[in-house]
Amino acid sequence: MPRIAGTSGARISKPSAAPAGATIAIYSVKGGVGKTTLAANLAWFAASLSGHRALLWDLDAAGGSGFLYGLEPKDSRLAEDVLLGERPPSRLIRKTSCSGVDVLPADESIRALDARLVRIGKRKRLARMTAQLAADYDRILLDCPPVMNELSAQVVRAADLVIVPLPPSPLSSRAFDLVLREIAGNTKRHPPILPVISMLDMRRALHRQVQEEHPNWPAIPYASVVEQCAVRQQPVGAIAPRSPAARQFAMLWHAIEMKLAGRG
Template sequence: MAVIAVYSMKGGVGKTTMAVDLAWRFAQRGGHQTLLFDLDPQGGAGFLLGHEERKVQRAISAFHHARAPRDLIEPTRFDGLSLIGADQSLRDLPVQLARIGTKKRLAQMLNFMKGDYPRIVLDCPPMINEVSEQIMEAADLIVVPLPASPLAARAFGFIKEELAKRPGHPPVLPVLSMYDKRRKLHRWVRENAAANWPVIPQSSYVEQVAVRREPIASFANWSPAAQGFEHLHAALEAKLAQLGLAGPPPGGGQTDGTRALPGPQAERPEAPREESPKVVPIRRAEAPQAAHAAPTPSEGLARRAFSF
């Protein structure tokens, strides 16, 4: 039973795409009943899953009392994945939370749903306010996508400073997003500021997620970006197990990256060549292993579970 928050102080870094992809993988790869809770007023998570915007803006009603979110849960077209969508009414959420006066309303809401959803993924608004404070209080893990920029480590430092104010704060994992190894600056950031961070390569397939309105593994599971998300998912599951939050054995899920829709599956097209870079392996400062078969990237990440 775990709450994973995908949070960034800056928009345009692939936050929502990452939240949707991780939620999909927890459900389809891990076989966990998963709830994707969109807290960003832009409502991008629902859009990427093919949901249309509600005519009645009522997302903020989820915060009226601790049990209210259940009334807003929607099924998605992917087995095991449910959604609480967002809309513009959430722009008033910081004011409403301040009016309520409790610092743990979000945590209380999520606790009511953990029994039904072993994995809850939060797509967080890109700001620091009352909402982000409650997210940091409620989350078991925080994933922070950051661009390949010299400012990335600085922005991550601000987030760690906020977390340091809270005793027993959740582990936080920075992820280098939209990484292009052909660019000198990106390589410099990778080598000097983000050597041990997971990497999501820049890819045209990631851009297609917003056009196709489905996770990248549904149509381009062979791509470097999809493999980057797969490695990230493996690392998060390993960390949850380390924290004792793995939950009961899942009931099984999709393993081939196909959509959980009825009817015959479409043939997987032959993997085209793509100009986007391959996933750069996480650098390890370990002694050489004895001569035996090397672990796969996902196994390697699962064993390491990152030092976050």
């Protein structure tokens, strides 16, 4: 296992109260916030630091999560069928080169998924599917599209924790407020929410100000090694395990496990 800077090469122990088969949604109503990069990296850290079996479920038709693990899309349109219960998830799940990480990829068929979910009236379809997948996976990470519709409503009903990536900007603050309203409007008892400052550049005054205003929010730096994830199609922990970015991802994963255990 790659040694992560600041962790002495040791795995982060699983908190005893952390639920088995927890579903973690990485969600924002705003695009371009680093959502897919965050989801793909967290799946790797779930497996590498906590020893979990992790499933990265891509719900965004752009299919970025599979790409970041070097998985080329197959010539099929089955992702919608899986979500509609017409095919088993095992038909699409693919193993990655990273031990413990599988991907349930997206394809263009889910572009019209929202309308079909509304028509069939199954408001907890995604929650039931993640509960079934929890028999095989310790952590299920949902890479969510930047939408406010029936699919996003199903995401927040299924999630045990919602991660909201927020680049330091006034628009991100507005997007966070929209996420809070979306969650509150679609759940009776909403899941815990963990805002994460993404693409933090401490050379910029606004970024420093945002971090000073929210010192307890985890932060992922704007760094070339994070951009290299897309170029090399591997997570930060695999390509640069001793980098500051890898250390921040490890700290974020520990914060997530603490949240799931009810101690964060």
